[in-house]
Amino acid sequence: MTDPSTFDDFYTNPAIDFAPRPGEILRRRAVGTPLLRGANRAWQLLYATRTAFSAPIAASGIVIAPDHGEAAGTGPILLYYPSFHGLGGRCAPSQLLAGEGSEPESEFITTALDRGWTVAVPDGQCLGVTGLGPHAFLAGKAAAHAVLDLARAVRALPETDSDEAPCAVWGYADGGRAAIWAAEQQPHYAPELDLRGVAAGAVVADPGALIPEIDGGAWSGLILGGLIGLGRAYAHLPVGHILTDDGYQAIEHAQTLDAAALLATYRNTPLARWCERPDPWNDPMWRYVLDSETSARETPQVPVHLYHGTEDALVPVAMGRSVFAEYRSRGVDVSWREYTSSHLGAATAGSTEAVARLTSYLARRPPLATRAAPPGPQTT
Structure with a gap:
């Protein structure tokens, strides 16, 4: 069932009768972000990604260039995956950020823009694109693919100068889950991306x-x-x-x-x-x-910062601690911070250190290794 309030020709599911390269831009348009401080130019995208089981599918998102610098998109890329917005209706972040609606996590996006970062916000698989729903909420691999393929799309966006830009991922709650799954999937799904690090709060690990x-x-x-x-x-x-x-x-x-x-x-x-x-x-x-769908199934090859509220009544702090312990046992460069705060309180309390950690990660030089080429079109 499609909610008519979501109707927008741009978001109509494109017929994928070929095997597009993951991250290939299927449709794009320039949009304004009137309620987002620190933004310059922005583009809504439909791009190719893969489901958790490797089937081609379209996904939507928004790319926002900061109001800094002479050219759009010359800084690092932050992939910001918001917490759960819903299963359907007009609640996709790319729609809220480009409209008059309220995007609950605008403050965090603004903080990244103030750093001079280009911010890319995926809607997540099956949210936003008309006719694909409902949103594949809690599907970790699907979320990781949506994140990593949006990073590929940003690097290919002709209006920006991001083709070799380093990137980082940040999210909280379901967004934190998507962030660590992206870190776990990146070495084999998108090895050519220059991923420098991840910050994830209140991870829904299990x-x-x-x-x-x-x-x-x-x-x-x-x-x-x-x-x-x-x-x-x-x-x-x-x-x-x-x-x-x-x-x-x-x-x-x-x-x-x-x-x-x-x-x-x-x-x-x-x-x-x-x-x-x-x-x-x-x-x-x-x-x-x-x-x-349990997390920490694979080993990230980049630094990971985890944080959680000890009074979190939605996602128990023990879940975050277990991911931290598992990553540490595998030799991951992982840090942990607890806040005496609720679920929502820790999102704000942990944001300052999350951005500081990401800034540090982005400043590090990548390993001196030849990166693999992106995957070509999939044949079935």
């Missing part, structure tokens, strides 16, 4: 462990959203077999909602309300999906 902790409470809408998002990412599997008839109707409605409406509509409603069993996360098919 959705399977998180679901029973918050199911039935104030955040229950996110659990239903995760079911829908991962169901979209794993659509080739029979993941819908656990749903009741009421469950199918709930999903039909929920997949059109932004985050605020999703949380308000399904507050305090346990997932079992929509499923054939009281613990759907323990269904064998869903155990496979959730086990496949």
